[in-house]
Amino acid sequence: MEITGKNLIGNQLSAKGSSTFKAINPQNGTELPVLFHEADANEIGEAIALADRAHESYRKLSKDQRAAFLEEIAERLTQMKETIISRCMQETGLPDPRLQGELGRTTNQLKLFASVVREGSWVDARIDTAIPDRQPIPKPDLRHMQLPLGPVGVFGASNFPLAFSVAGGDTASALAAGCTVVFKGHPAHPGTSELVAAAIIDAAKHTGMPEGVFSLVQGRSNDVGGAIVKHAAIKAIGFTGSYAGGKALFDIANQREVPIPVYAEMGSLNPVFILPDALKTKGEEIAGGLFNSLTLGWGQFCTNPGLSFVTKSPESDRFIETLSGKIKASEAAPMLTSQIGAAYEKATSALAADAKVENFAAGSNGSGSHGVVAKMFRTDVEGFMATPEASEEIFGPSGVIVEAGSKEEILKAADQLDGHLTATVFGTEKDIEAFPELFTILEQKAGRVIVNGYPTGVEVSHAMVHGGPFPSTTAPQTTSVGTNAIKRFARPVCYQDFPQSLLPEELKDGNELEIWRMVNGQMTKDPL
Numbered sequence: 136m137e138i139t140g141k142n143l144i145g146n147q148l149s150a151k152g153s154s155t156f157k158a159i160n161p162q163n164g165t166e167l168p169v170l171f172h173e174a175d176a177n178e179i180g181e182a183i184a185l186a187d188r189a190h191e192s193y194r195k196l197s198k199d200q201r202a203a204f205l206e207e208i209a210e211r212l213t214q215m216k217e218t219i220i221s222r223c224m225q226e227t228g229l230p231d232p233r234l235q236g237e238l239g240r241t242t243n244q245l246k247l248f249a250s251v252v253r254e255g256s257w258v259d260a261r262i263d264t265a266i267p268d269r270q271p272i273p274k275p276d277l278r279h280m281q282l283p284l285g286p287v288g289v290f291g292a293s294n295f296p297l298a299f300s301v302a303g304g305d306t307a308s309a310l311a312a313g314c315t316v317v318f319k320g321h322p323a324h325p326g327t328s329e330l331v332a333a334a335i336i337d338a339a340k341h342t343g344m345p346e347g348v349f350s351l352v353q354g355r356s357n358d359v360g361g362a363i364v365k366h367a368a369i370k371a372i373g374f375t376g377s378y379a380g381g382k383a384l385f386d387i388a389n390q391r392e393v394p395i396p397v398y399a400e401m402g403s404l405n406p407v408f409i410l411p412d413a414l415k416t417k418g419e420e421i422a423g424g425l426f427n428s429l430t431l432g433w434g435q436f437c438t439n440p441g442l443s444f445v446t447k448s449p450e451s452d453r454f455i456e457t458l459s460g461k462i463k464a465s466e467a468a469p470m471l472t473s474q475i476g477a478a479y480e481k482a483t484s485a486l487a488a489d490a491k492v493e494n495f496a497a498g499s500n501g502s503g504s505h506g507v508v509a510k511m512f513r514t515d516v517e518g519f520m521a522t523p524e525a526s527e528e529i530f531g532p533s534g535v536i537v538e539a540g541s542k543e544e545i546l547k548a549a550d551q552l553d554g555h556l557t558a559t560v561f562g563t564e565k566d567i568e569a570f571p572e573l574f575t576i577l578e579q580k581a582g583r584v585i586v587n588g589y590p591t592g593v594e595v596s597h598a599m600v601h602g603g604p605f606p607s608t609t610a611p612q613t614t615s616v617g618t619n620a621i622k623r624f625a626r627p628v629c630y631q632d633f634p635q636s637l638l639p640e641e642l643k644d645g646n647e648l649e650i651w652r653m654v655n656g657q658m659t660k661d662p663l
Contacts, residue, residue, distance in 0.1 A: 136218055136333060138326045140171040142178050143336060143351040145185040149178050156355050158325050161228040161469045171325045174352035179317075179362045185347025186286035186315040187368040192345045194283045194313040198255050198648070200342070205249035205311060207338035208302055209242040212331065219330050223296050226324040228469055233432075237297045244304055244595045248311040251618045255650040257281070258625075260641045262654045264663065265632070275632050278642040281625035283313030285370035288363040290384070291321035291328060292375035293471050294435045300324070301331035301351065304595075304616055305373030305398070312624040314371070315348050319363055322355040323472050329353075357383070364388050364397075371624055374399040375437070375615065378528070378606055385609045398623050399609040400602065402528045403556035404441040405590045406580075408545065408573060410566035413587075414450045421561050422457040425534075428589035430509055433468050434532030435475070438557055438590040441528060444545055447515075447538040455536060458496070459511060465498035467506035470531060476507050479531035482524070483510050491518035492525060492535070507531060516544040520551055542570065549576045554604025554611065557583045557590035580604065582614065 140155075141148040152175035158167040174182075193201075212219065220234045227234075251257050258280045265276035287309040292299035299305075301318055309316050320328035332351035339348050352359060364372055364387045372388060374381050374397065381399030388397045409421055428440050445451040470476035487494040491514055498508035509532035512525070519525050519537045539545045552558075558581035560566075560573065567574075567586075577584050582603035593601050599617030602608045608615075613623045630638060640648055644663040651658055 136215065136330060138169045138222065138329050140169045140325075140329070142172065142174045142182075142353055143329065143332045144178055144182045145346040145350055146336060146340065149174075149181070151175050151178055152354075154354070154356065156322060156325075158226045158323070159472070160225055161471055161473070164473065167225055167326065169326055171353050173354035173356060174359055176362060179352055179359065180366070182317045182347075182350035182352055183286060183363070183366045183368050185350060186317050187347075189345040189347035190283070190285055190315045193315055193348050196313075198252050201311065201313065202249040202253040204338060204342045204344055205245045205252065205307065207342050208335050209245040209249075211334035211338045212238065212242050212302060215330060215334055219297070219327060222330060223324060223327040226327055227296050227471055229296070234297065237295060240595060241297045241302055244298070245302065245307050247595060247618060248307045248621065251621060252311050255641065255648050256652075257618070257621055258641050258650070259627070260650060260652040262642065262652060262663070264655060278630045278633065278638065279627055280639060280641050281312075281622065282628050284624050284626055285314060286317060286368055287314045287371045287373060287624055288317050288319065288369045289373040290319045290360060290376065290380075291324075293321055293323045293475065294432065294437070295375070296321070296324040296327050297331070299375045301328050302335055304620060305375070306335075306349075308620040309371075309373065309624045310348070312621045314624045316350075317363060317369070318349065318351050319360050320351055320353045322353070325353050360384065361387055365391060367391075367393065369395065371395055372397040372399070373615070373623070376401065377530070378402060381609060382606075396623070397609050398613055398615060400437065400556070400615045401606060401608060402437050402530065403603065403607040404526065404528050405438055405555055405557045405559070406549075406552060407440045407443040407559040407590075408549070408561070409443060409445045409454070410560065410562035410570055411446050411448065411450070412563040412565045413561040414445060414448070414454055416563060418450050418454040419457045422454050423461065424589055426458055426461040428591045429534050430465065430532045431591045433470065434509070435471055435530060436591050438593060439532075440559065440590055441534045442525075442537070443534060444537045444539060444548060446542070446545065447540055451538060455495070455513065458536070462496040462498055462509050462511045465509045465532075467498060467500050467508045469506050475530060479507050479529060479533070482527075482529045483531075483533050486512055486522075486524045486529070486535075489522050489524065491522050498532075509533065511536065513538065516540070516548050519548060526553060545570075546572055546576065549573055549580070552580045554607045555581045556601060556603045556607045557581050557585060559585040559588065559590055561587055582607070582611070
């Protein structure tokens with residue numbers, strides 16, 4: 136399939152904007168073929184108007200029709216796999232095996248959401264039947280379910296060009312909920328974005344979806360994203376990226392005449408606590424695993440562990456020595472973009488300049504034009520708490536080791552943490568018995584708490600939570616990965632004393648959809 140460099144406004148290609156740009160190969164800094172047109176205000180408005188019109192019919196489709204659409208997207212992506220991955224490798228520098236796995240994750244999560252839609256119980260149907268002769272006043276008939284919010288604006292992430300991009304989790308969950316989507320492509324991989332968007336629109340045509348169920352607008356400037364968030368017809372935003380980007384969109388959304396929810400996943404330091412007995416019995420093994428997790432994706436995953444706590448001891452010295460050796464033996468590698476590389480160098484240089492922080496290990500320089508080296512810093516609890524930069528995410532292959540003098544210092548540091556996507560504890564049974572307070576603290580600080588594992592690797596499943604307290608996200612009550620993500624793009628509606636003819640199918644007495652419903656406080660599939 137040929138890449139056109141145009142925006143996909145519903146079923147139409149459009150290139151009205153005067154601003155253009157090209158993708159850059161991060162391996163060598165060269166421009167890639169195809170000139171991309173940044174969407175102008177008219178194109179953005181057209182895409183959102185189409186999405187608004189399409190929503191009225193799309194949200195009323197049967198659950199089987201929506202599920203079939205999601206499954207067809209997965210099928211089209213599989214058919215286009217070689218073309219998509221070839222272009223994505225050029226735009227991101229990521230290797231073929233990584234992108235093969237990521238595309239598989241993308242198609243699998245589409246199929247998973249299709250299964251959730253087809254089963255149907257996600258709508259959380261609740262029925263409290265009337266008691267007309269109740270005293271002193273009659274009880275009305277009350278019926279509740281989730282309904283789609285409306286058109287959703289979704290922003291692509293730089294670090295997952297497939298699984299958190301055009302057909303990624305935000306798009307899949309919004310479409311599954313019955314919302315239409317206007318997608319803002321990430322300028323680091325515009326060709327990949329267009330190919331995937333074309334697959335979605337082809338799937339929409341094939342399954343009879345209304346035009347405007349999905350559109351793609353491209354652009355490098357903040358104006359494109361800002362215009363999407365400000366538009367009155369947009370009812371929610373999905374975002375994965377930096378704190379600065381997510382917070383800016385959140386602020387715009389809350390300054391609207393009618394504010395809307397912004398589901399922004401903005402990164403995390405993902406603190407790791409290595410408790411004394413675990414450090415003693417398997418410190419070197421943990422050091423190796425921590426290095427691998429820290430540098431996975433060259434530190435450009437939102438779950439890389441950038442902050443680790445140990446209790447100072449001879450065992451911690453050996454742990455740090457092992458980790459230091461691995462850092463020093465690593466070679467420079469390019470980041471996803473030159474801008475990300477420059478930001479990494481600036482942030483690590485600022486941290487190294489702090490007198491309370493020691494830059495004790497760094498990798499060797501490589502030959503990549505945008506290559507950066509892995510770096511490891513060390514401080515104590517006092518230095519950590521006095522150095523704000525040590526508590527801020529550095530997007531890239533760097534980490535901070537904090538040495539504590541006691542259990543009390545470990546707990547004090549944990550209590551001072553901001554919100555994170557994950558928190559990890561390495562400990563033996565002896566450690567776990569000795570540190571029960573740590574787990575009580577961490578469940579208030581993170582969306583996912585891990586024992587004796589590493590935070591990189593986010594399973595797409597029913598139970599997964601990929602979220603956390605601010606500033607890791609703007610909506611700590613939600614997840615952006617896993618089937619519960621669908622509920623971000625829906626809202627509860629209660630129908631009081633409605634006749635059967637007006638009720639949604641999910642709430643009618645007969646329950647012909649055979650979904651699980653709560654009827655008078657009991658879960659059942661039985662008809663009333």
